[in-house]
Amino acid sequence: MSRRYDSRTTIFSPEGRLYQVEYAMEAIGNAGSAIGILSKDGVVLVGEKKVTSKLLQTSTSTEKMYKIDDHVACAVAGIMSDANILINTARVQAQRYTYAYQEPMPVEQLVQSLCDTKQGYTQFGGLRPFGVSFLFAGWDKNYGFQLYMSDPSGNYSGWKAAAIGANNQAAQSMLKQDYKDDITREEAVQLALKVLSKTMDSTSLTSEKLELAEVFLTPSGNAKYQVCSPDSLSKLLVKFGVTQPATEAS
């Protein structure tokens, strides 16, 4: 409709929209979904691996989740190459803060500084926005466990449970129904897997199509990010009864 206003990121349309930013969000709507849930004793991130082929060389590194610093991790949805740039930026920012202040960067400040970078690409430079949405999961001593969602416009907000990527609206409404404020980390894992199994397009759920990671405190009081191994993930899927094909799920 207003095609003449959408080729440059740095101008508004007559209706006051930034088309390039909206098109970036479209790109993310086609990517593999990711869900984050905040619990009393940790934050859970679950991601759907979109690219599964027998020919893919499996490695230990993850496709959807990335560690930013010891106390912060993120799940991505969207264009992976854009995500890599932003993740590297976030990592360097976290270390710069630690170098200057000799303590871990507060989670919200990290999210904010990354979003400031993203916002720059919507206002100046003539470059296209990043086609990535993030779910940041972290812990700091001021606000404890936190979950943030950010999108290509550079907007972010804190959430108790959030979903990005394909079918995120369906996932978000399911989370709204089933989320309780005093949910434990184990219940959060169960809820995340259940919601993801229902919103994923594939007919059956195996540990090869998923990634699960958690941010929690070790007994010694340090924040830790841990990715679930494929074997443990398979066991969890069986335990929570989500390995059946989606049509048979209760």
Place this chain on the structure above:
Amino acid sequence: MSIFEYNGSALVSMVGKNCFAIASDRRLGVQLQTIATDFQRISKIHDRVFLGLSGLATDAQTLYQRLVFRHKLYQVREERDMKPVTFANLVSALLYEKRFGPYFCQPVIAGLGDEDKPFICTMDSIGAKELAKDFVVAGTASESLYGACESMFKEDMEPEELFETVSQALLSSVDRDCLSGWGGHVYVVTPTEVKERILKGRMD
């Protein structure tokens, strides 16, 4: 007085059988006045790499913070810890970057590399690496340390014997140096555990 002798320090690292020990004194001084008797000169980079920094304390602290920065980034990007050789190369590169305005530090790096092989090295303040198979020393007490280590060192010592040797070498050397001493701090690292011990020496 030279800038390297402003704070006073003593560092020694020795190789044993599938293990290594790294030890330092505990004095922090401002020329002849002792300011602290519990100063940490050795830092853990990760479970298998330890870094000791002798020389000017402020440069040692800043250099350590910069190295943590670089190592943390390496860890999140490569999803693994740095090998000791790699870390030594990083330290050398960082020091040479300041070739014409250097950090007044002499580092001692000790770690367990591939197949748990112990690795030790030292370098001068502009990054010239000195790899050794037996022991390396640094600090104001380095001359005494060279003599003590040369005479006390034996190849393939077990962790307990290595601890005794390193401790004796350190304490006897710092006793001959007025700028270092006030006890010792020894780390003995094997593939399975890290034993940290404090030595009580002549408190002067």
